Amino acid sequence: MRVALFVTCVNDTLYPRTGRAVVSLLERLGVEVAFPQAQSCCGQPHFNTGYRHETEPLVRRFDAAFREYEYVVTPSGSCAAMVRDNYPRIGAKAAAEGRGRALAEAAARSVPKTYELTEFLVDVLGVTDVGAYFPHTVTYHPTCHGLRVLGLRDRPRRLLEHVKGLELRELPGAEECCGFGGTFAVKNAAVSAAMGADKAGHIEGTGAEAVCTVDNSCLMHIGGTLARRGSGIRPVHLAEILAATEEEPYA
Amino acid sequence: MSGTYLGMPAFPKAAREAVHDQTLRGNLRHATRTIRDKRARAVAELEDWPALRAAGRAVKDRTLRHLDRYLVQLEEAVTAAGGIVHWAADADEANRIVTHLVKATGESEVVKVKSMATQEIGLNEALEAEGIRAYETDLAELIVQLGEDRPSHILVPAIHRNRGEIRDIFARTMGEWGRPAPDGLTDSPAELAEAARLHLREKFLRAKVGISGANFMVAETGTLVVVESEGNGRMCLTLPETLISVVGIEKVVPTWQDLEVFLQLLPRSSTAERMNPYTSTWTGTTDGDGPQTFHLVLLDNGRTDTLADEVGRQALRCIRCSACLNVCPVYERAGGHAYGSVYPGPIGAILSPQLRGTQTEIDASLPYASSLCGACYEVCPVAIDIPEVLVHLRERVVEGGEVTRRGVRVTLKPAKGHAAERAAMRAARWTLDHPGALRAGQRLAARTRRVHPQRLPGPGRAWSDTRALPEVPEESFRHWWQRTRGGAR
Amino acid sequence: MNSRERVLARVRRALADVPREERPRDFPVPRDYLRRHGDGERSAARTAALLAGNLADYRAVVHRTSTAGLPGLLARLLAEHGSRSVVLPPGLPPEWLAAADVTVVRDRETVTPAELDAVDTVVTGCAVAIAETGTLVLDGGPDQGRRRITLVPDHHLCVVRVPGQVVDSVPQALERLDPARPLTWISGPSATSDIELDRVEGVHGPRTLEVILVED
Numbered sequence: 001m002r003v004a005l006f007v008t009c010v011n012d013t014l015y016p017r018t019g020r021a022v023v024s025l026l027e028r029l030g031v032e033v034a035f036p037q038a039q040s041c042c043g044q045p046h047f048n049t050g051y052r053h054e055t056e057p058l059v060r061r062f063d064a065a066f067r068e069y070e071y072v073v074t075p076s077g078s079c080a081a082m083v084r085d086n087y088p089r090i091g092a093k094a095a096a097e098g099r100g101r102a103l104a105e106a107a108a109r110s111v112p113k114t115y116e117l118t119e120f121l122v123d124v125l126g127v128t129d130v131g132a133y134f135p136h137t138v139t140y141h142p143t144c145h146g147l148r149v150l151g152l153r154d155r156p157r158r159l160l161e162h163v164k165g166l167e168l169r170e171l172p173g174a175e176e177c178c179g180f181g182g183t184f185a186v187k188n189a190a191v192s193a194a195m196g197a198d199k200a201g202h203i204e205g206t207g208a209e210a211v212c213t214v215d216n217s218c219l220m221h222i223g224g225t226l227a228r229r230g231s232g233i234r235p236v237h238l239a240e241i242l243a244a245t246e247e248e249p250y251a
Numbered sequence: 252m253s254g255t256y257l258g259m260p261a262f263p264k265a266a267r268e269a270v271h272d273q274t275l276r277g278n279l280r281h282a283t284r285t286i287r288d289k290r291a292r293a294v295a296e297l298e299d300w301p302a303l304r305a306a307g308r309a310v311k312d313r314t315l316r317h318l319d320r321y322l323v324q325l326e327e328a329v330t331a332a333g334g335i336v337h338w339a340a341d342a343d344e345a346n347r348i349v350t351h352l353v354k355a356t357g358e359s360e361v362v363k364v365k366s367m368a369t370q371e372i373g374l375n376e377a378l379e380a381e382g383i384r385a386y387e388t389d390l391a392e393l394i395v396q397l398g399e400d401r402p403s404h405i406l407v408p409a410i411h412r413n414r415g416e417i418r419d420i421f422a423r424t425m426g427e428w429g430r431p432a433p434d435g436l437t438d439s440p441a442e443l444a445e446a447a448r449l450h451l452r453e454k455f456l457r458a459k460v461g462i463s464g465a466n467f468m469v470a471e472t473g474t475l476v477v478v479e480s481e482g483n484g485r486m487c488l489t490l491p492e493t494l495i496s497v498v499g500i501e502k503v504v505p506t507w508q509d510l511e512v513f514l515q516l517l518p519r520s521s522t523a524e525r526m527n528p529y530t531s532t533w534t535g536t537t538d539g540d541g542p543q544t545f546h547l548v549l550l551d552n553g554r555t556d557t558l559a560d561e562v563g564r565q566a567l568r569c570i571r572c573s574a575c576l577n578v579c580p581v582y583e584r585a586g587g588h589a590y591g592s593v594y595p596g597p598i599g600a601i602l603s604p605q606l607r608g609t610q611t612e613i614d615a616s617l618p619y620a621s622s623l624c625g626a627c628y629e630v631c632p633v634a635i636d637i638p639e640v641l642v643h644l645r646e647r648v649v650e651g652g653e654v655t656r657r658g659v660r661v662t663l664k665p666a667k668g669h670a671a672e673r674a675a676m677r678a679a680r681w682t683l684d685h686p687g688a689l690r691a692g693q694r695l696a697a698r699t700r701r702v703h704p705q706r707l708p709g710p711g712r713a714w715s716d717t718r719a720l721p722e723v724p725e726e727s728f729r730h731w732w733q734r735t736r737g738g739a740r
Numbered sequence: 741m742n743s744r745e746r747v748l749a750r751v752r753r754a755l756a757d758v759p760r761e762e763r764p765r766d767f768p769v770p771r772d773y774l775r776r777h778g779d780g781e782r783s784a785a786r787t788a789a790l791l792a793g794n795l796a797d798y799r800a801v802v803h804r805t806s807t808a809g810l811p812g813l814l815a816r817l818l819a820e821h822g823s824r825s826v827v828l829p830p831g832l833p834p835e836w837l838a839a840a841d842v843t844v845v846r847d848r849e850t851v852t853p854a855e856l857d858a859v860d861t862v863v864t865g866c867a868v869a870i871a872e873t874g875t876l877v878l879d880g881g882p883d884q885g886r887r888r889i890t891l892v893p894d895h896h897l898c899v900v901r902v903p904g905q906v907v908d909s910v911p912q913a914l915e916r917l918d919p920a921r922p923l924t925w926i927s928g929p930s931a932t933s934d935i936e937l938d939r940v941e942g943v944h945g946p947r948t949l950e951v952i953l954v955e956d
Contacts (some may be wrong), residue, residue, distance in 0.1 A: 007728050009683060013693050014721045016728035035732050041683040046676055048623060050645030054680040061684060089639070148625035177580050181622025188620065189713035190267035194584045195622070196717065224718030282937040302773035309769040317764045319751040332920070338744040390943065391934035407934050414935055440935040444943050451944065456853045456892075472919040482891060482930035482945025489887040489922075490853050500747065505764065507919045511911035512773070522933050525794060526873035526910075529945060530925035531887075537922050539849050540886040551747045559754035577937075658750040 004034045004069040006062075006114070008076045008216075009041035015216045021243035022075050022117060025132075028245075029125060033073075038065040044082040049183045052090060056103060059090055063106035072113050073120045075239045077146030077214045080116040085149050087111060116146065117239055118155040118214060128158045133246040135165030138236075139208040141199070141222065143215040144177050156214055156238055163241060169206040173198070180221035196225040203233060210234045212241055259591030261616035266585035275586050278413045283577045289523035290574060290630070296525070297515065306512045308634040311568035314470075314505055315558060321470040321503045322549065328473025332535020334545040339497075341552050341657070342372035348548050349374060349462065349495055350381045356493050358383075358459045364477060364484045365389035366464030367405065367571055368497045368550055370593040371606075374462070385462065386428075386454050388483035390447050397424040403587025403595060406521050406573040411586055414438040425450050451483065461487035461542065465498045466570065467513060468547075471506050474534045475547070478517055480527050488531050494542035499550050501558075501567040513570060516632040520572035553606030559655035562643040566601045568633040573598075575627035575637060581620055590617065597627035601640040608656055609648050615666045618644035649673060686729075693727040700725070776908035777872055784903035787871045788953060791906055794874025798928030799941050800949040807956050810899065814863065815839035817897060817950060823860035827851070827889050831882020832863060836899070847885050856892035862946070863897045864890055867923075869906045869951075870913045874928065876900065876951065877913060879921040887924055896946040898926075902955045 003026065007019040026033045043058035062083065066072045074080050088111060091104030121127055140160060146152040160168055179185070179195025186192075199222060203211045211226075213219050216237055223235030236250075244250035259265065269275055294300050314321055326336045339345035353361055361378070363369065363385050375385040375396075387396045394409035395402050398420040402408030409417065418438040425432040430450045436442060463484065467476040475496060477484045488494060504513065518527045536545050558564050576582050576596030587595035591613040592603040600617040609615045618641050627637045647654065649672070651663040665673070682688045700723040706715040714720070726734070741749070776782075782790070792802045805813045818826065818840050825843040837844060845851065845859055865883035866876045876898055878884045883899075890896055900906065907913050917923060930945030941947065 009689075012728040013696070014723065016724050016726065016731055019728035020731060035729075035736070037729070037733075038686060040686055040689055043680075043683075046680055048642055048645070049672070049676065050618075050642065050647075050649040051673070051676045051680075052646050053650065054676050057680065057684045086642075144622070144624035144626075148629055175626075177622050177624035177626070179580070179622060181624070184619065184622045185718075186710065186713040188263050188266060188581070189716070190263065190270045191581050191584050192622070193717040194270045195580050220721050221718060224714075224720065227719035228717055278936070286933075286937045297777060299773040299777070302770065305770050306773055309767070313764055313767040313769055316755060316758045316762070316767055318755070319748050320764070322748065322751070338742070338747050340743045340746050340750075344743060388944075389934070390932050394934070407937055409934060410937065417935060440938065440940040441942065443935060444932055444940050448943055452857070455944070456857060469919065474919045480930065481932045481934075481943035483943070485887065485891050485924065486944055489891060500751075507914060508911075511914045514910050514914075522939075524798070524927070524939075526870070526875045526925065526927040528798070528927050528929070528931045530923075532919065532923040532925075534920050534922070537880065540880055540922055541888075549747070551750065555747065555750035555754050558751065561757055655754065658746070658753065 001031065001071065002034070002069045003031050003071045003073060004036055004066050006039055006066065006072050006074040006079070007035070008074055008079045010216055011075060014220070015237065018075050018216055018237040018239050021237070021239040022073065025130060025239060025243040026073070029127065029130060031125070034069065036065045042079045042082045044079060045182055047082065047086055047090070052093065055090060056094065059087055059103060060106055063110050066110065066113070070113060071115060071120065071124065073115050073117055075117045075214070075237060076216065077116050077143045077150055077152065078217060080114055081145035081149035083114045084111050116150055116152065116214060118152055118159055119150070121159060122155045129162035130159065130242050132163040132242045132244055133165055134163050134241045134244050134250055136210055137167045137169055137208040138210045138212055138241065139169040139171045139203055139206040140174070141171055141178060141203070141211060141213045141218070142174055143213050143218045146214045147175060152214070159238070159242060166241070169208040171206055172202045178218050178222050180218045182217070185221055193225070196221055200225045200229055200231065204231055208233065210236045212236045212238045214238050259613040261612045262585070262589055262591070262620040263616060265589035265591065266620070269586040269589050270584055274413070275411055276584065278411055279583050279586055282407070282410050283583050286523055286577045290520060290577065293519040293523040293525065297519070303512055303515055304632055304634055307516050307632055308568060310504060310509050310512060311633055314503055315501065315564060315567055318500065318503070318558065321505055322500060324470040325468055325473060325503050328471065329535060329547055332473045334473065334535040334547055337546060337548045339548055339550050339552070345372050345497055345548055345550050345552065346374055346377035349497060350377060350383065352495055352546055353378065353383050353460055354381065356460055360384045360386065360458070361460040361462050362386050362388050362454055362458040362487045362491065364461070364463040364479070364487045365392050366462070366497065367593060368464045368499050369462060370402065372497070372550065372552060374497065386451070388451050388455070388487060390444065390481060393447055393451070394420060397421065397428065401588055402593060404573060404576055405571050405594065405596070411588070414440060414443065417443055421446050429453060455486040455490055458487070458491045460493045460495065461491035463487055463494065463496045465496055465502055466517065467510060468498055468503045469507050469510065470503050472534055474507065474532050476510065477531045478527050479529050480522065482529055485529055485531055488533065489541045491542055493544040495546045495548065497548045497550055500554050517570055517572055520574040520630070520632040555658060556655040557605040560605065563601070563605050563640055565635050566598070566605060566640060568635055569598050569602065570633060572632055574630040574632065578626045578630050580624065580626070581622065585620070590620065597621060597637045598635070601637055601644060604644050609644065609663070609666065615648050618648060690729060693729065696723045697725055697727065775911050782908065787906055787908060788902045788955070791869055791871035791874060792953060794871065795928070795951050798874055800874070800928050800951050802951050802953065804953045804955065807954055810952065810954055811836055811839040813952060814897065815841070818842055818861060821861060821895055821948070823895060825859045826861045826863055827856060827859045827893060829864055829883055829885025829889065832865065833883070836863065847889050853888065853892055856889060859893045861895040861897060862889050862893045863899070865899050866905060868913045868916050869900045870910060871906055872909050876926045877917060878924045878926065879917060887922055890924065891945055894946055895948045897950050897952065899952045899954055902953045
């Protein structure tokens, strides 16, 4: 099984802990992980802001970087959704604009092998108990792209339920967007902040010590909002919880 | 569309004001949450909902792909049944046709069923300018009309008003328009509904001209359908001598059988009922029953321009149920007025910039009025992929390109005000497409991490006013990998 | 070019991507939704019970009787409502009101809306009743009359023959109905959700809807 980690630009630059957690988790499960250095960004910020043509080189880069791998695993619901949902659109539009099928073919190669981490664990490796240990109360926020575009359904929850010592707290209004939305967070800052404040309020109401998601972008917004409110609740990526063990606890 | 909306500020500015209006926030939260749960229950009752949704989508797509044929078929059927069909290329033409038809009856007042199409074209204002008074008869439309307000929701135009505000509007203004509100009117919804009943009844009983829209028009039979709750629709459709219906050309469906799909999808999606209290269908005129003169005005007003866009075209599938508004977290906080259009919420954010173009400040900002969370797409009974169209329209705003305006292909320039963003996007893309530069940037950020500010100046404040900035780590993942795994891939 | 030609020409230009040879039926419409909901075959009695339940759920008052019991029941319901006058469609069987002590107005074209407004009750039959949604459909038949007579009076008594007029579902109802006739679909008394999106019964149509299921 040739598995490559697509760490994503946000995790690479701001949340390397998450990438390291994915590596240690997968290696613990017997998966040999590669990190192709040619990878960078899926192009989501450009595409979702309307800069489709700026996205195209990044689609080609993604395809080239991961060409020789059977599986591409990424700890980001929205980046996986970008590849699976939008790459084919970008390819089709380029073809419709009379610029050939190359981009569409790059998209077609990328789509079937790209997995969000919890999909890879549950669907490909067939595990829900990854031997993790995290002795804390946790609430889980299902991010929009994971929930509605990828259809992750209960995969993250099933993984969390098998974590030793972890107590899962129900999050009211869980399926409502946290208000991040990429450039939405600054273009419509007032609405974004209002959504973030409501989400933070619900999270605080659970009394959990940590809030976890499958996406650090949303977590950056949620965690940033919680911090400004003076809340001590810690934002943690799901991968970091799954990577923690009794021998090597979460630090 | 209506002149009322000219000069609207861009969405972010209008939304910012709405977010801080605590009464408005409370009213919207209460109303949208009430209906959200009810809709979910009404939909869950039907085990074949996904199949109905797929059929609804396909019927609409089939219709749109052969719209010319169905419009001609509809025209023939309506004419054969005793109706008179008019065509209007834009709002002005539709208003001229309707004004002329009303004047020809010699009447100076009309009763109206709630209709998005007539709001879109600003018909009431056009009639007013010609000395004709139009009485809105839907309860929420009445509240908006009496309060000299603007609608803020497709289904419930006065959703931004709570019962106390409605009581005050009725008590203050009903007397100026006709029968005053009863003395001692309280804010109980039943009493408010009773006040509206009494106020409007005298208007219904004397009305000679009714004006409506329609939810569906059946091409094969020439049948029009109006779906409603209060009975004001039935009053306007059956008591007057003359009925004028103004309907967007996308409201046609091919066959009578197709209604079996939409009459299941629409009520459950809009008012969360198994069936709405009243549905009226009529085919031309019927001797001795209802209006003896029936005019149908078929309205384009930007619809064919929308049809010309292969991605944006799906917005014309919309059956105006408003489920997308009720589930939208942005709508809930920004309110309907911020969208600067009779079509607010997610559907408005993709419909208004297509019907009106993306040239004004408000229309260029609407495609960005979304976090792309996808809740709207999930509930849409005709599966309009609203996030897909939003992103498609964002591209139109920042990159420009070929579009159709008033039936003519034109090439749009990128919208003004995005130059800095465009440069930043290009620079970011360049860096991301050159991993060496990315690595260097990450290293520089790590070295300077101790001196990074806690709050950003300028445009960055939009983030850091309410959200702490993430700390830049000592080393990027890429560096860690290279340091620990060396040359390994 | 007139506006009709202009709009149609715009439509045709807008659809340049649709293959010229494509006919509407070439574009597939999946119709694998259900003709009726629920498990297995429903007996006529269960369908009637479903209809009664759904009517009541939207605040219609449901009564059950036989043909022989109908005049007595109508007389009682009119008396209980305090109705002194009743408007009837021209073809309503006269024996239905045989036991009632009310002034009968037979509807004619010359009856004005104001006159209807002064009548207490309307009694009609119906064309079809839909069990799954609790809906009555009137099609202007002889025992139903003009649309306005079931609209202006504040009290509507509607007679449904069971099982003959009852169908399970919306698709089944449309099969039975003639689109050339003006139809009124009624599901409970008039209502509004316009105040805080909460349903309140009773606006412009009859505020009291009573449905009589007649079974023999």
